[in-house]
Amino acid sequence: MYLYLGFALLGGFLLANQNPINADLRRIVGSPFLASGISNFVGSVFLGVITLVTTQTLFPSWGFVSSHPAWIWLGGLLGGIFLTSNVLLFPRLGAVQTVILPILGQILMGSLIDNFGWFGAMHLPLSLIRAVGIVITLLGVIIAVVLPSLKEKDQSKKTANLLGWRLWAITVGAMSAAQQAINGRLGVLLHNSAQAAFVSFFIGFLAIFIVSLVVDRRLPRRNELKNAKVWNGIGGFLGAMFVFATVLAVPQIGAGLTIMMGLIGQILGSMLVQQFGWWRSSRYRIQIWQIIGVLVMLVGIVFIKFL
Numbered sequence: 001m002y003l004y005l006g007f008a009l010l011g012g013f014l015l016a017n018q019n020p021i022n023a024d025l026r027r028i029v030g031s032p033f034l035a036s037g038i039s040n041f042v043g044s045v046f047l048g049v050i051t052l053v054t055t056q057t058l059f060p061s062w063g064f065v066s067s068h069p070a071w072i073w074l075g076g077l078l079g080g081i082f083l084t085s086n087v088l089l090f091p092r093l094g095a096v097q098t099v100i101l102p103i104l105g106q107i108l109m110g111s112l113i114d115n116f117g118w119f120g121a122m123h124l125p126l127s128l129i130r131a132v133g134i135v136i137t138l139l140g141v142i143i144a145v146v147l148p149s150l151k152e153k154d155q156s157k158k159t160a161n162l163l164g165w166r167l168w169a170i171t172v173g174a175m176s177a178a179q180q181a182i183n184g185r186l187g188v189l190l191h192n193s194a195q196a197a198f199v200s201f202f203i204g205f206l207a208i209f210i211v212s213l214v215v216d217r218r219l220p221r222r223n224e225l226k227n228a229k230v231w232n233g234i235g236g237f238l239g240a241m242f243v244f245a246t247v248l249a250v251p252q253i254g255a256g257l258t259i260m261m262g263l264i265g266q267i268l269g270s271m272l273v274q275q276f277g278w279w280r281s282s283r284y285r286i287q288i289w290q291i292i293g294v295l296v297m298l299v300g301i302v303f304i305k306f307l
Contacts, residue, residue: 004249008258011245012265014238016099020273020281021235022083023090028228029220032087033212038220039083040205042236047198047244054194068189071119075182076203078175083239084208085172092165094284099270101166103263103297104141105173107134107304110259113181120185121255133303140300144293177259183243184250184258193247200247201240231279260301267294 018039026035051058082102089098111134117123179200187196212219242262249258271294277283 001253004252005257005261007245008249008253008261009265011242011249012262012267013269014245014265015242015262016266016269016273017278018083018235018238018242019086019090019098019270020279021232021238022087024280025228025232025235026087028232029224031212031216032084033208033215034218034220035087036080036084037205037208037212038233039236039239040080040201040208042233043240043243044198044202044205044236046237046240047194047201050194050244051192051198055192058195058198060190060195060199064190072182072186072189073199073203075179075186076200076205077207078179078182079200079239079243080204080207082172082176082179083204084211085168089165089169089172090281092162093169094274094282097166098169099266100141100144100293100297101169102173102176103266104138105170105175106177106259106263107137107301109174109177110181110255111304113177113255119178119181119255120188121181124254129307130304133300133307135300136303137297137300140293140295140297142293143296144290147289147293177255180246180250180259180262181255183247184255187247188251193244197240197244197247200243260304263301264298267297 022035022039025038026032029035029038048058086098093101111126111130113119113121114124115126183196183200186200187193190196190199246258246262249261253261271286271290272278273281274284275286
């Protein structure tokens with residue numbers, strides 16, 4: 001069990017590092033969709049190689065596709081939306097808020113998935129203790145996000161400008177929770193975690209590629225790619241490792257606990273990214289309220305999943 005807890009934790013940490021890498025790639029290619037497409041392409045190639053080595057086949061049979069509900073394939077689409085949204089959110093909200101706000105959506109959706117047994121997940125009814133945990137976690141989000149903004153100049157103007165982005169961050173967090181549950185179920189049905197992760201990532205790549213052609217009407221230019229650093233290409237690898245880790249962990253420790261451990265990893269990773277300015281991101285000193293807020297959120301997570 002502890003091995004899979006570690007997988008989920010590491011996956012979350014890697015995902016927090018993917019955000020600034022893809023945000024920097026977006027600056028280079030001039031489009032969030034092109035940046036996300038490149039990232040998903042790299043991740044698809046990586047997972048495709050693993051799938052070929054382990055199963056000698058990339059895609060499930062038509063019989064498998066036709067015998068299962070359509071929602072089983074939505075994980076890749078939701079992952080593509082989450083990835084592209086993070087590229088847009090990171091330069092506006094910073095490393096910590098880009099992780100913390102989706103956490104609220106992930107916790108709420110994860111609780112609903114457990115309570116109603118959606119996407120083939122284990123049915124875990126909402127108890128009083130878990131409800132208290134959700135409230136505590138919400139309090140932690142308020143402390144970590146709202147209180148630091150009260151110290152900023154022109155706070156009212158900034159809050160108004162960023163409110164929509166913050167609400168969207170919560171929404172895509174809910175999508176991410178659904179993605180993890182769906183991908184975990186797909187892995188169980190396919191009896192192959194690597195193939196499930198590849199299929200999910202490849203579907204996300206196709207969706208982003210189509211959107212890129214419609215919105216940008218072009219592919220990345222050669223001169224743009226020449227300006228990229230080698231590490232600009234590893235965002236897709238980190239995202240692929242996150243998906244692979246969750247597909248491995250969900251059948252073993254459940255969707256809810258996988259999500260929670262991934263969230264802890266994301267929190268730690270985002271704080272380090274912000275503190276040290278990794279991956280050419282803006283460097284901001286972590287505020288005491290952010291630390292307190294994160295600790296309160298961790299208490300809430302303990303209430304939700306461990307009591």
